[in-house]
Structure formats: C-alpha cells, structure tokens
Amino acid sequence: DTAVSQTPKYLVTQMGNDKSIKCEQNLGHDTMYWYKQDSKKFLKIMFSYNNKELIINETVPNRFSPKSPDKAHLNLHINSLELGDSAVYFCASSWRGQYQPQHFGDGTRLSIL
Amino acid sequence: GQQLNQSPQSMFIQEGEDVSMNCTSSSIFNTWLWYKQDPGEGPVLLIALYKAGELTSNGRLTAQFGITRKDSFLNISASIPSDVGIYFCAGPNSGGYQKVTFGTGTKLQVIP
Numbered sequence: 001d002t003a004v005s006q007t008p009k010y011l012v013t014q015m016g017n018d019k020s021i022k023c024e025q026n027l028g029h030d031t032m033y034w035y036k037q038d039s040k041k042f043l044k045i046m047f048s049y050n051n052k053e054l055i056i057n058e059t060v061p062n063r064f065s066p067k068s069p070d071k072a073h074l075n076l077h078i079n080s081l082e083l084g085d086s087a088v089y090f091c092a093s094s095w096r097g098q099y100q101p102q103h104f105g106d107g108t109r110l111s112i113l
Numbered sequence: 114g115q116q117l118n119q120s121p122q123s124m125f126i127q128e129g130e131d132v133s134m135n136c137t138s139s140s141i142f143n144t145w146l147w148y149k150q151d152p153g154e155g156p157v158l159l160i161a162l163y164k165a166g167e168l169t170s171n172g173r174l175t176a177q178f179g180i181t182r183k184d185s186f187l188n189i190s191a192s193i194p195s196d197v198g199i200y201f202c203a204g205p206n207s208g209g210y211q212k213v214t215f216g217t218g219t220k221l222q223v224i225p
Contacts, residue, residue, distance in 0.1 A: 106153070
C-alpha cells in the first residue's frame, strides 16, 4: 500500500492555466507538507498543515493555495501558471514535532509550456 | 536563513568502493536526518540522528552526528549499483518548529 500518494504524477499545461495536485496519506500522520524541488534538485518547503490548520506558509506567491479537507489529504491549487512554476512538487507527511522524520510521495512533475 | 551545504556535490565511484559524504551547517542542529532520493521518486529516510556524537548504522550505511552539532557524515560501504541516487541531509529549522531545511544534495553514481 502506498503511504503518501500524489496525483497526477505528470502535469503538462500551458502558461496561464489553473491546475490542482492532490495528496493523500494513509499513515495516520497529523501533519502534511508541500515541497518544491527545482531543476538543481534543491528541496524547499512551501506549506505545512497540522490537523487541517496551516502552520507553515513560506514566501510562496499567492497564486499557490493549499487546502486540507481532513488530516489525511492536502491539495495544492495553482492559479495563472508561469514558466517558473515548472518543477517537481512533493507532498510529505509526519507526526507533529520538531524531530519527526517526514515521509514523501513520489512527486508531481509540472511542466509549463 | 539556515543553510546546509553538502559535499561532494556529485561523485562517480566503482562498485564495491566505500563512499563518504558530509553536510555542514552555519548553525547548530539538534537533529540530523539523511534521506536518499532514487531517480523519479521522493526522498526516503535512511537514518535519523538525535544526539551529538551519535553513530548509527542501517545496513551498509553509517551516519554520524558531529560533536560540534554543525555537521554530519554519511558513509556507504561496499557500494552497489542500487546505491545510485541523491543523498540529502536535513534538519529542523530554527525558524519554525515544524520546518525542515534540506541540504544541497550529493549525487552518487556507481559504475558497475
């Protein structure tokens, strides 16, 4: 059983479109995250939710809006896509706590044409 | 903000060789995590270190929490082709207690 699953795995779309990425975890964790990995493989946190409450919101353009309907799901909606949004987006989950290791999904590869 | 620099940035080694890589920080960390990312997949936790000086093994992998708490090391013994991937160190960010900073990564290629 996949622990953290993201859909879609690949997303190719035109500049200016709006798209969503979905994430679900079946580990029972109470905290979920979105990361962006750029072309140089650098991983950077974007958002984190704990029990549906936003607890981390990095300096991300407000075109990116996360939504957590329940603690097992965290979706990412992106409006007005730009070329610079091309990257791999990873969802992760963990227990709340500073030292809790995170479990990652396999990523969504977003390509903007 | 906090930065974690990993070296080397990339390395090519022969199958069977031992590998060493390290991670250094500009500030103190209380936890060090080592992840591996296989091509096309998400990072997977290899080893977690919680105490300065701690040495922990996971099969052929051994990681150490540096005494200064500003560095950590990962060694892989007798490398095999499936060790290929990017190795990341990570640690909790002092700027927020759920935030984790990831290192710049070490890309490992193993030549059979």
